[in-house]
Amino acid sequence: MREIEDFTLIGKTILRREDSYLLRGKAQFLDDLPEPRGLIHLAFVLSPHASAEILAIDTAAARALPGVIDVLTGEDLAADVPPYAPVIELAGYRGVARPVVARGRVRHVGEYVAVILAESPYAAQDALDLVGVEYEPLPAVATIADGLAPGAPVVHEALGDNVIFRTRFATEGFEARFAAGEVVLEEEFSLGRVTGVMIEPRGCMAWPDPIATGITLWTSTQIPHIVRTAIAEHLGMAEANLRVVTPAVGGGFGTKCHLYPDEILVVALARRYGRAVKWVQDRREDLLTNVHAREHVLRLRVAVGRDGVIAAADLDVRTNCGAYPNHPFSPTLEATAAVRMMPGPYRIRAYRYEAASVLTHTAPTGAYRGTGQPSAFLAIEGMMDRIGRRLGLDPAEVRRRNVVRPEDFPYVNVVGVRYDTGSYLPSLERGLEMIGYDAFRRAQPADRLVDGRYRGIGICNYTEVSGTGAPGWRVRGFARMPGFDSSRVVVEPDGRVAVYVSQADAGQGHFTTFAQIAADRLGVAWEDVTVIEGDTAKTPYGTGTFASRGSVVGGGSVIRGSAKVGEKIRRIAGYMLGCEPSRLALGGGRVFDRDDPGRGLTLREVAETAYSMNNLPLPQGEEHGLEATDYYDPPMVTMANGTHVVEVAVDPDDGRVEILRYAVVHDCGRVINPKIVAGQVHGATVQGIGEALMEEIVYDGGGQHLNASLLDYLIPTAMDAPDLALGHIETPSIDTVAGIKGAAEGGLTGAVPAIANAVGDALAGLGVSITRVPLRPSTIVGLIAAARAARAGAA
Template identity: 35%
Template sequence: MTRVFPDLVGAEVPRDRAKRLLAGRGCFVEDISPPRTVHVAFVRSPYPHARIREIVSGAAATAVGVIQVLTASDLEYVVAPWRATHDRFPEMRAPEQIALASDVVRYQGEPIVAVIGTTRTLAEDACELVEIEWEELPQIGDVAAALSPGAPRVHETLDDNLFFETSIASGDAEVALAEADLVVERTFRFHRHTGVSLETRGILADYDPTEQRLTVHQSHQTPHQQQDLYARLLDLPEHKVRVICPDVGGAFGLKHHLYADELVACAAAVLLGRPVKYIADRFESFQSDIHCRDHEVHARMGFTSAGEITGLVIEDRFHAGAYGQYPRSSVAEGNQIIRLTGAPYRLGAYRADLKMAFLNRGILGHIRAVGHPIAATVGEALIDLGARELRSDPIELRRLNYLKDADFPLTSAGGVVFEKLSFDACLNAALSKVDVASFRNEQSELKARGVFRGIGFNTFVELTAIGPEYYGEGGQHISAQETCLLRMEASGQVRAYVGTTDQGQGIDTGIQQVVAAGLGIPLDDVEVISGDSVLSPMGGGSWGSRGAALGGETAWNASQKLRSNLLAMAGFLLQKEPGELDVHEGRVTNPSTGATHMSVSEIARTGHFRPYTFPDDLPTDLTVTARYASRGRLFLAGNGIQVSIVDVDLATGLVQPIRHLVVHDCGRILNPLLVREQIRGGVVQGIGSALYEELYYSEHGGLLTGSLADYLVPMAPEMPDIEVAHVETLTKTSELGAKGAGEAGLAGAVGAILNAVNDALVPTGAILTEVPLSPPRILKAIEKARRP
């Protein structure tokens, strides 16, 4: 039976919290300055690989405004080292990491000396007085070089630079390709990006030695994870560690890890017994934030002459940077790629190899849509290339090979359970909005006038709401379960304490809607409280599109528990069976007539102040908790399709997106207003990945794109309006049926743009398989096609 949810679930409700932010009343970490706060600045490695011979910091220690100068030896007994292990991947290498480098630096930007001063300015002044004697070591900057025999090693303790390798196979893909009528083969290159949250990373740590109490305000996605880490690494009782994530100015995955510099701020607070603030500046953000992508994927897809895919083989060459990220480790992006490439299709046979190296580069990790854009781009570009060779319509080729409704549920070739996906429905919805035949007419008319316009389609699968088995079996202290605590006050108004966090996605509002709808009280009578490891029940925070699917479901369950108590109490007071009653708009009503019996506040008042009214055996708790954890699945899969139309200027190589469409299926939508713009935001980040964003290094391994003048993020003028439409395939694994929605925009945009550019370039014969599609790359490809 499909449950009918109150209208509030799925309503376009603007966010409460936004009002405060719009008024300039936000509270970000940097805005918090308790008395006696001191500030940290770091001396970081200018080299990608070097030995520290000597650190001379005497002048810094005695400089104006300097409280203390810390190096590795000062922290030896304060901060424990860590290793980014993952027990599901025991062969993955996880060398020891420490907060401040003591002997060898392995990436540019690695923190070495922490200077604590009365102001950030004075701390920076003193950093300039620290002298380090270096011995430069050979640096390794690309995967092939790192994995070649005899290569200099990133870690002397390991016998080579291999970080991790794995394969998955379904059927014999080599045989399938050998038997194919056509094999398309390409190497795809995805360059290195970073997250660029507008608010940089920041932390304010305060320590009270009398109570052994560490209180941390941090711009972060996962307060409970950080509470556990700080307790363990600083050897403090966990219940004395409090992590509060106030307003967070964008996170996108780069703020759900441990960073050495932030840990040093906590250690300094412990040493000094006073508040220590560290706000990364933009320059150190580019060096020290988690980076992502940087893959080379070799791919072969076989087809029959009729267009059926016979097999797919991919090899992903990737790396971790100098270390695995902690606590999640760094296998996920590569893993998602081998799980997801070609996922929308009946693949026949499939084989995927992942090989990862250590490099003398900053740590690579999980940034929004981990692996998804690469998997979708590779698969969808191969489909387009196959269609070209087969002289068939790329849309029909997709339709022919899509997993069909009847195929579900299934375990994909990549080993993921797909409960039910809606490829045909999404494609049909897209085609109802984009008239491809008239586009083709327009395209040829424009071409006659020298305008090269192209259209690209990109079908994607989105893995969301990760289950507890992944990190649970991995041995990491990362919660995938959620708990929601509802506390009804005497007024009948409710506080909802949740373990998910809200960095602007609006999940607090989504949960507010769910709780209000579930209880039958007005929306304004619910407030959601999140982002505080003391107030919130243990939960996972927000990452991997888990808020609606896990946090929403948990809140729904909690609301049903509280509602059931309210009905029992009302039933007793009214001498009616609970089944004869409903709660609506804060009133207990007769469900058939709508007549009001009493208000919810009356029940609450009675429950709180005259509890003796009720018999002992009646459930009268007005504070309830509910817990939700999925079982037996790693992910909830959603899907969608994006369509991009772009113009390519053949003279300059510039690409201008003209139109962009997303059709997305994330199951039940709690709030379309929020989902729409979040998808658009992801698309814009995807357009950034496809066209602009790239970290460049010199041949000596120095980062050349160290500012926002060089690292190009998308700005308003170049971005198109983005249409968003939905197909709703509910997951039956939960009551609400919601899946995640945060990855879709970015997951699908990159390949849609690439395919659109390649479509526009058909008259030139050029085919690009390297992103970002920088203008020089486009012109080079055109030139190469002209003179093969």
């Protein structure tokens, strides 16, 4: 890609155009859409058991209820809607399929057991209580340890055991390199199970076209094209007869980048009944059935020189993947992410890993902001602090000695991922400077006690995988992950611009940033660019919006598509003006001679020629219309980076962690809109605070879900958000269009380890070792009590 320098709007803060309707409550989410006549409302009977045989389902009473159209069980649906499974081509993965509605066996609390079809959502809800299901409860496993125990109940008997995926890797001569290290440190880190809570739970509505065979599926998803391909394939429909549209989507965070059984079912039922079918999820269903994430255990062993430099690292990761593989990622996603991303910003050249995904009788896990990276960095960043404590080195200094240095770029890490550019050392130094790190360390008392509370600082250096292209997905086995995204850039007959992008906004600000990009590249007013997304009938094919790919891949495609249509504008204008197209520039809504700016045409005048609205001919061989389509497949990944440095005070009596100061330095390459990037950093950091300090989905040992409400599953609110000091470093990628890198996940990835390390630093003098999140007040008080008891016992 030719280096682009002449930006006019890219890099400038423009207030989000979508806020005018989002903030005034005018957006149309799934449940706000006008309802077609004859709409069928669905409600699902959910399994109350983690593991059970379904002996009988009595639907008679529910069917008899006025307003109930039908009640269908897995048996009733078996012929129409077979089980579905992700397509994964990766050694060590053994697939199993997931039924859309359970048949014979349930494998987690909340699994769909029957579906009510009713004339109103009230009748559907009333009927739920009237469906009698007879279960034979069976032994269940909820945790990784229980799932791996000898003789454990097996979630899918066909597999023989609960390990659905296992992978191993080692660099050549690993053992010798490890043995050469002078000091060996080992620690087991773990993260509680969380979920990406969107303000809008999921929902979908399938609407058959009365005069054709087509169906429109409205669904609150991040991946409309992937959903369409999967459903059409699964139900044997012509793909052209299924149109997937996203209304306004109230947050995604990865939770909505999966295909869910209800999305398949509404389409199947719309076909069967010839009526529109709608389902809207409530919060309990959200927390019981949408993908969860994390619940990882990472055992990290490092061999280190006396200088604190890591000679070799050995990582064992286990993830709890729940009862079924999610689609399209499968349980390989978090396992491969954690082990591949652990080396992060550090020069680790001897590396061995093993990862396993363990089936349990819990809800399936899948993608959530940060995927694998908060876990990976909790381990490696926690280890950096331990190396410092063991060797008497400052933890910041340990990081300096291990980090990939500016002169190392481009750098290929130990698992073959190319880091094209980055600012790891400058980012670390900047973060330390912003927090006044050296002064803090000088002033920190030996016992770390200030006014009755323990003070500590935590650091997290992170890399952030972003903009993953086809090679990046293929290497991890994701056969149904296209990797590319696309755009169609149209100069309309009036000279204004429409940009159709293959992605689907879930609140990120695409309608602003993509307009900003097209306006910049075509030299038109930002207000004159309209962005259309989230509709498979209008936009070209693509991957969707997740994994920090929107700006890199969607933005990159808009840049390339705009350049292509810009060439056509120049060709037609050159012909009209009688000059060489190469002499022409775009700007101010005009195309003009760069040496004689007064000589030019408005875009509208060019468009009128392109659309045959005047008597002027086109150049020889030129087609009518004024548009271009671009499919952009970015490199394997582009690596963003950043540093979080946070100071906390820990109250030993009530266990509360207060965040006193928080500095974030982030580098996402070329910035399109600084305010939107800052919003991503703020939002993700606060989500990370939630994961570090409060969020956890709790199952008991028998697989009962104990906190399926937002009263009991705590997510942070504005009251928990600290003031963030943001430092920006802009190191453009040399591999992506315009040097753009992703920005959506680093905040979360940085926050979890930084906060854990800060608490660990504060409590280090007490002998407390922080190895697990979340760090709730009761957890902290318990850890302090245990450390005191251990010391008293030792004394």
